[in-house]
Amino acid sequence: MSTKIRFLHSCSKLDKFDIYLKDCILCPDLSYLGYSHYYDVEHGKIVFKICPPKKHYSILDAYTYVAENSYQTAVVTGLNGDLSLFVVPDAYIPLTFNKAFIRFVNLAPDKTLDFIVYDGTSVTFRNVSYKQATDYHTLYADTYDIAARISGTNNIFLTLKNVQLLENRFYTIYIFGFARDANSPGYLIFTDGANQ
Template sequence: MRETSSASPTSYYRLLHASPGTGPVDLHVNGKIVARNLRYSNFTNYFSTASGVYTIKVYPTGKTTDPLIDTRLQLVPGSIYTLAVIGDPGNIGLQPISEPLPGPTPRYAMVRFVHLAPGTPELDILLPDGKKLFTNVSYKEVTEYIQLAPGNYGIEAITTSNNKRILIVPRINLQADKIYTIYAVGKLNGTPPLQVLIPLDGSTYLR
């Protein structure tokens, strides 16, 4: 299946379906199906593999011709990736999002934000008291990690240009020594609606 030496260290990847309006998909890696029927806003589990160059194809579930995505991807030694299927139907792409270890985080949670909502303008993410966590985040952009004390938080998304509140998430729980990515997905004025996904990064528990 792999195209380089079997001695290469292990890498990890998972697939995120973040293409609003696109039906369930299957993931094929080097011609072998590794995930079936992944629905919008869902993640697969992480897959482990040796590092190397892989052919990645994403098909509508049950199909093996006319892939939605057909690309090659290099997984570097020891890396962890979320591979996001993004874009509107007819303009679908794959965005590899690396999950690096941001450094020791004793007594803190590490959090970043990724804007994967097509057609949605640049965003600021803030707390209910107005403190901004991330600013001026454009579509496909991945922010740096920030430290937050563990606990329960409400967060809001506003448009950078005119401070219009477009999403309120009343409660998220962040735990110490955990690493999170907040993914914005969906449509600002359409279906499925704008929402956030907040899974643990694999760098919290893999390697």
């Protein structure tokens, strides 16, 4: 398995940008809440340059380490001009027949969140802070309702209805938006790794 990385643009202050690796464009014209396919890269220490579209000056030089034989998602985010990139390892673990794997990443800058998956009882991931990813959790392949709740309260940040999880898939749900703006919360659901 080669080393692969994809990109997610979650900085609402930027319309679009290009991503360069070793002074060559790798991911062009990525729009807000847009995401790329996986790119093959060399493992080890890497510098990604985030540049305005069709410009050759960087607004962020992001230093990171990419593990050998891995899948990763690099998330570009930021608030009030504080641009950053963080890498979420996309786990590749042995598949379980009739099972799906799900986890969550909090991209809501102003709140810590709990995630609740209703599966007859409920599965809860608690106190997930901004830019934090949960571990994967195993569920039967089925359709689920999911809620993101502001931690320490009963206030629902976002509700996801009828989320279908297929067997032998790894899923990450990215939650974004602001609690102070009722129209801004939303989500993206990705399938991770080789089994897409």
